[in-house]
Every structure is written in structure tokens, then in C-alpha cells.
Amino acid sequence: MTKLEVIPLRPDSTERSDDDLMRLARAGAAGAFEALVRRHQTSTLRLCYRYLGSTSLAQDAAQNTLVELYRYVPRYEPRGQFPALLRRIALNQCRMLVRSKRRVDPGVDAPSPAEDPEAEILRAERQRELSRALSKLPERHRRVIALRFGADLTYQEIADNIGRPIGTVRSRIFDGLKKLRRTLGVES
Amino acid sequence: MRKPDVHASRDEWERYLEGELTQSRAAELERHALTCEACAAARDETRALFDDLFDVPPRLLETDLVAGVLARIEAPPVRRAPRWIFAPLVPLAAAAAIAFAFVIPWGDAAEEFRAKSTSPAAHAADDWVGLTAFAVEPGRPPQPIDGALAPDQALAFAYRNIGPRPFDHLMVFGVSEGGEVYWYYPAYDDASTDPASVPVRAGAFDLPDRVTHALPTGPLHVYGLFTREPRTVRAIEALVRSIEPGERLPVEGAGQHVLHLEVSAR
Secondary structure: OOOOOOOOOOOOOOOHHHHHOOOOOOHOHHHOOHHHHHHHHHHHHHHHHHOOOOHHHHHHHHHHHHHHHHHHHHHOOOOOOHHHHHHHHHHHHHHHHHOOOOOOOOOOOOOOOOOOHHHHHHHHHHHHHHEEEHHOOOOHHHHHHHHHOOOOOHHHHHHHHHHHOOOHHHHHHHHHHHHHHHEEEEEE | OOOOOOOOOHHHHHHOOOOOOHHHHHHHHHHHHHOOOOHHHHHHHHHHHHHHHHHHHHHHHHHOOOHHHHHHHHHOOOOOOEEEHHHHHOHHHHHHHHHHHHHHHHOOHHHHHHHHHHOOOHHHHHHHHEEEEEEEEOOOOOEEOOOOOOOOOOEEEEEOOOOOOOOOOEEEEEEEEOOHHHEEEEOOOOOOOOOOOEEOOOEEEEEEOOOOOOOEEEEEEEEEEEEEEOOHHHHHHHHHHOOOOHHHOOOOOEEEEEEEEEOOOO
16 A cells, blocks of 8 residues: 655745655645755855855855756655755856856955954955965866865765765865965965 | 974875874874974964865855745746857858868868877777867958967867768867866857757768857867767766866767867967
């Protein structure tokens, strides 16, 4: 006998897994996809920012990512791979944005208003230099650095995400950090 | 055995912060940094770099994407203005020159490309296909690219598709040393689409469009990928990510020709 699944029209998003929400969105449950967007928008923004180095570009890329995610709803297979899928989409969107806006200087963010304006200006300046250095990295290094520091993934998670051995991930991260240091003019 | 007082390099401090050192070496470095100002400073600077890498502007995290995403999902798709420049912009005389330049000198310029592009481990299908790139400048006939081009160079292409069993579909795209893909055929300007290969005929033909990308300086590997079934941009980009730029793509039964070019400022 087949057990029927009851799909509520307003899913309780806080208790549902990503797979469940994707399944509910496919079934037309109101609010399911919106709940996914709310749940993952911050992590997507973080990842895109670390790849692109600009708040406005990160916002564009993150929005494109979540719109693109919606296209996966009809054919999504719930196998617990949702975060990996979302990160793959995000990095592809970042890459496309870099390609289409190659001449955009990544360091265009103004410092945020803060309690300590001087510290905030210094912080913004460091981020600007870092973003410029990151933008000069080859894509394969930029991708793993973004996954490590923008998504806070372990090396094994990065390896699973990009489909490469963990040793390759490790060497790309440290090669990438070395290139970053050189560009930033940090002595070795 | 390491000497207990050996200084640590930046590489090693990075591995330390990433938890990639053995416990004993990590403890050794910590002890050493207590008495070595230079190493302590290097460690602190490395830690500051890591902090910056994890750092995100607070106002970015306050961004609410929900309304924008839902509005775009509910709205009909909007195509961005293409950067593709269509055939009418290529003068007919230039198109004729492409065809002439392509058919006649194939044994010279094009063979030179082949010599640089295919590996000794020959793939039989590759022998029957070929790709030639031409620089297109206003008021001048297209010139075959001899290995170097400018970042904003407008390009046109011609192909050869002959042999006992010619192919039916073609993709032309460049791959930079950083792994970025620049599409020439099919046109790919809208991230929400996944266009497929363009159909090709048996014989030697020029392709109708001239295309300009903002290319990064450095090596650019331009692929002509001939297949029997159409392939999609996303599928090929996934394959590109699995190889080193310039290597043969793992597409079974395909004919491939790769032009290894160098992009440099004018």
C-alpha cells in the first residue's frame, strides 16, 4: 500500500529540509520556494561576495542564483545535495558576471556607516585590496578560495562540490593563498 | 627532524591556521613564536588575512533578496542586450575574403595551427575538421590570426568539415588560462538560457558573424568542437572545468581543433 504524503499549502519552513521545500515547491505549495530563498540568501550572498569582491555584484549574482535555482524546481531530485547544487549555481553565476562585466573594478564599495568610522575605512580599504588581488587569481583558485572562505567549507566538502580530489583542493587553496600574498605584496 | 628553533614561512603559518600541520609541529611553532617576534608578526598578519577573507560587509548581509527574486520568477524572462554582432556588420566582400582565405591557404596557416594544437595521440576524427580564426577590422579584409590578438579583437571564423562522415554540429569557444569560457558559436548572452551547438554542413565554409569579447590577456585556447549530436553550453562548460585549459575535451566521437592563441594589449 502506498503511503500518501500530505502537502500543506503553507509549509512550516523552519522544520522542513531543503529537499522537502523543493519537493513542496514542485507540488505548488505556496511559500515553499520563498522559504528556501529566505533560508539561503545570506550564505549565497557571502559566497558571491568572496568570489566577486563587490557588494553590488554579489547582490546581482546572488539574485541571479536564486532565480536560476527556481528553474531546477521541476526536475529536482531530492538526494540531500541541495547546498552543493546551490553553490554550483552561485559560482557559475559569479563566473558569468565576471565574464560579462570584466571591466568593472571590484573595489567600488563605499565603507558602511559604523561606530568607529576610521576602523571601518581601513577595513573597507583592506577589502578593496583583497578583492583586487582575488580578481587576478585564475578561476580554479578563485573558486576554491570562495568555497573555503565564503562558504566556510572543509576541504572534503569543497572536493565533493567541485568533483576533484581533496589533494587537488588543498594544493589549489595554498597555491591561491600564495598568489594572493604575492599580489598583496606580503613578504614570504 | 626539524630543529626546534626553525622559523616558519608564511606557507607554514597558513597551514597552521588551516589545521594542516601535525600537532607536534603546530606546538613547536607556537612555542617558537613566543620568543621570535618576526614569526609572531608573520602569524598575526596571516591571521589578519584569513579574517579579511572571512569578512563580509554587514550591510551586504542585511540585503533581502526575496522580493526581487520572486518578482523575476513571476515576470516573463527578459533577454539582455546581446554583445553579439550579426552578419550584416560583416561586409560581404569581407565574408568572401574569409571564404577565399579559408579554402586556398588551408595547407599553410591552418596547418600551422594544427601542428600547434593537436597532440601526437591522434584522434582520427580530428583529421577531418579544422577551424581558422580571422581578425576583422573595419575597412580591411579579414586577416587570419597568426597566434596573437588584442583583448577587444573582433573575430570571425571558418571551418572545415570533410571526410567520409562529416559532422552535423559545431561549437566555437575560447578558454582563458583562468578557465573562463568565451562563446562564439552558439551565441550565449543570457545566463537563463542554455543554447545548443549550431548546425554545420559538409565542406569548407565561413561562419557569418563577427564577435567581440573583452578577453583577458594571456593564453586563449579557441576550440572548434564538431559533434554528431547537438551539445549545450552548460554541458560543455562542465567538461571544460574538468580539464586544464587547452587540453582535449573528453567528448567521445567528436572532432576537435584547438587554436592556441595569445591575447596581449595592443
